[in-house]
Amino acid sequence: MPISKLAAFAALVVAVVACGNGGAGTTSTTGTKHGGTLTVAIGIDPDTLDPAAQTTTTASQIVDMMVERLYTMDANGATQPQLASDVPKVSSDGLTYTVPLRTGVKFSDGSPFNAAAAKQGLDRLLNPGTFKTQPGVLSVIDSVTATDDKTLAIKLKSAFAPFVAALTQTNSAILSPASLTQQGNTAAQVKVPVGTGPYVMKERVNGDHITLAANKDYWGSQKPNYDTQNIKIVPDDPSREALIRSGGADVIVAPPLSDLPALSQDSNLKVLKAKSDRTLQIIFNTVSTSQPLLQKPEVRQALNYAVNKDEIIKNVMFGNAVPLDAPMSKTLFGYCSVGTYAFDPAKAKSMLQAAGASGMTIKLGSPTGRYPQDIKVATAVASYLHDVGITVQGPQTSDWPTYLGKVNVPPAQAAFDAHFLGWAPAYLDASQQFEQFRPDRIPPKGLETSYYSNPTVTDLINKAAGEVDQQKRKDQYCQASKQVWQDAPWIFLYNQSFPIVYTAKVTGVSAFPNEKFDTRFASPA
């Protein structure tokens, strides 16, 4: 106890002194207040804080406060160098990336950051012996070499256009090699991640809280302003709201959506509706044998016209979503606006009649408790479909793992004609969204649960995957988006936002557009 108090005090002193000096970086920190504890309440207890095993943004956003990677995304989703010092040089065949590294950076345990450390970080991710490691697309890496102390050479197995964007994922984060044998860590499993980030882990009580202490030697131009950040685990959304209203928390994530209007009115609180990359949709079984009419694109388009998405956004999501005008969110590289399916039940009815689909029956499925208001949205969709004469069985629901087991099946075992699902790419590139529109990802090979297949689209995606010219890539994705929009394998519902609420006593709270909050450089107001 007394030692950590001493450390906190020392951090405070150093922070005050550093502030006074204005720092060595370009951003001035004069006028920014320091000290104290920031309490943040989140909804899920992170399963692991090991960067290599990250699967959820809830856990990764905490890891991001302690461990950094070569490239990161900024608040707008653009890729920026973090531990790299600049964009990499790419060989003409697209197979070799030469990454220049930042110099003079130290890990929080004092050991130096260099190419050897970076290499070890990536090797660890790719090593199948690492516990629960999920390299995902990064398994395209063939080898990593430290050509010298400040240069890293990464060789790929095949050309992968969005490689740098893929490096912004938390799983590529770089740990201090020396820390792999300390504090209960092993090379295969890390419990206490030690990185170059502005915070270090001080304490963790499973299921209750994670306490982080400021890294007084953080290299960045922006500095951590709070001495401690206390991350409380509060799975119940009204409990989080109760906490911030009773003063038990300064920042909360995802309050009950129905309270957002009231919270916005509260003069002591600020609501930040952060952009997210998650699209929510009703996915049709485009090869359904139980309802073959769904194989016709006109029928699927008609059902898109039948649903009043604006009303759903307003009344079921309480304004916490943005309408879709493309099969992906605006935050992705490769997005372009392709159209709308305005609410028009009359048109829907006539289109259905023309296709001989009036009064058809659809089996609808939805998870409960996986996405905000999921079952409510599905119920609302069922009601709109009902209004244009469709008989809807369901929405049948179950808990998430059961539901996932029901929809993530090959076409022959499909349980539903239509099901509700969300999709949030791991990094902000259209290629990730198009995982949902390519037939080589039909389960069990992937999660294309619409079983959609259009050779034009597949062709465009494959070209874009290796396309080095960024503008050409964008155009290819744009064309593919237009085709997908027309084929309507989904009812394109909305792109949900990520609400963060904080008190007027805090400033500098921001977010990344992939559902991660950012309080690293927050400060007292």
Next chain:
Amino acid sequence: MSIPALDTADGLLDLTSPEIGAQTAGGRFWSKLRRSPSALAGLGILGVYIVLALLGPLVAPFDPGHDILREQFLPISSLHFLGTDDLGRDEFLMIVYGARYTLLLGFFAVAIGLFAGLPLGAISGYFGGWVDLLVQRVTDVLLSFPGILLALALVAGLGVGLRNVIISVGISSIPIFTRLVRASALSIRELPYVEAARALGVPHWLILLRHVIPNSLAPVIVQATLQLGAAILVAAGLGFLGLGVQKPTPEWGSMLGEARTYIFTDANLVTLPGLAIFGAVLAFNLVGDGLRDALDPRLK
């Protein structure tokens, strides 16, 4: 008023007089029950619930396909007796339909417990020996899962949904009835007239049916009534955790669990299902207590 003598022919003939009625065991039972205000209150509440449960489909058909999003969270009004819920559905209707499912759930779950537990307990207590030993061990295992835990584990294994909740809660009440009936059976088989029946060659199953089971009914009835309340609480608890009855089937526990997120927007959605559960369980407990008092010979 003199007490008629029952052992004379005159006394026995006048079976319609109220004093006579009060002297038979059944008559004593009913008059005791009638005199207990709490039991009557419980029966009254139950009556209201049952009427509501039957009322539901007659008042308006339950159609999950008709939500009116524009009418969310409306307060209590003459049009909407208890306001509307988050999807614009009339809350009174939801509660009434919830009554059907919640009560049905309770009855079927206890029925499962009775139909399996009664014969098991009777056979186990009456025959003894290795049958008794086996049933005892199995009952032990089931009873070792405290309270909601067994239902939780069963629901976890069978999956969620109305049918599985009924099965889970039903199975978790079997051991309670088994134990109860076994205890009765143990003492009944020692009774002289049972021994006499055996000596006369009356087959076992007849003895079980005619003597053992009917004579163990008193505590079983009491427990069944109390178990109805307990079953509803367990099912509602599962619903609250999201592991119970799933949408769109209305059940008070799931309604309460879902309404949790609206606690600041419209607290009625939390209070009403909670009150409904509370009322039903209270009613069953009151009636069960009244029954126990009425059937207990020591508390005259």
Next chain:
Amino acid sequence: MLTYVARRVLVAVPTIFGVATVIFLLVRLLPGDPARTIAGVLASQADVERIRHQFGFDQPLYVQYVTYIVHLLTGDLGISTRTGAPVREEILTRLPYTLELAAISTVISVLLGVTLGMIAATRRGSPLDLMISALAVFGLSMPVYWLGLMLIILFSIQLHAFPAAGAQDPLGFVLPSITLAMFSLALVARQARSAMLEVLGQDYVRTARAKGAPMRRVLAKHALRNALLPVMTVIGLQFGALIGGAVLTETVFSWPGVGRLLVDSIFSRDYAVVQGVVLMLAVGFIIVNLLVDLLYAYVDPRIRYS
């Protein structure tokens, strides 16, 4: 006496074994693919298969069962598929929180419950008796989580007196303990009242009163001791209700105990933790009831010789 103890302990062993087997099978019946659930929606098929192999889900059922039992005998409850930590560690870090609530609740319910029950019994039929009995029935009928929610609204949000969630605040245990205690309190009060009534109706008590002994002495010397037996049984039984209530209370108050761990593990298909927690709770229940039975037999000689 010793044979009675030995017999009871011996019987407990196959019961625990039965519980372990039942929970193993139940958890394997859970629908959904555990490997995919662990790996997440975005994981590639290769990653999912690797995880499946890493956790042994690809082994045949009987192999998994034998591994499970063998490990159990050495006290190894396996590894949590969610966090990678040993199940024993997961449970042990959370157990103190649940025990804290359970202990405080038991103390409240026993002390308050016995007192109230005694008062109600000695003043049978009076308004006080009616009130206590009514409160008891209310306490038994109220859904635990509803009570919790109401307490949060009143004490946390309106009065700012206690925290709404979490265990960090030193006063964090107050609301969850009260919520949890309600059911047990009602149970104990009722049982105490009914046991006390039975004792007070006995001839020897009437004799003592007729001889002029003050009520208090009668209570202390005779009634209390004899009434304590069924009350002790109830204390053992209410432990079961306590565990069930803990699951719900911990969910409402975001309390980091084993109840919440159980629910979370069911949702994330963390088989090993579900097995471990259920087994541990069942064993705890068996032990508590065993102790109560032994205590009962020690106090009441008739039972020992049956």
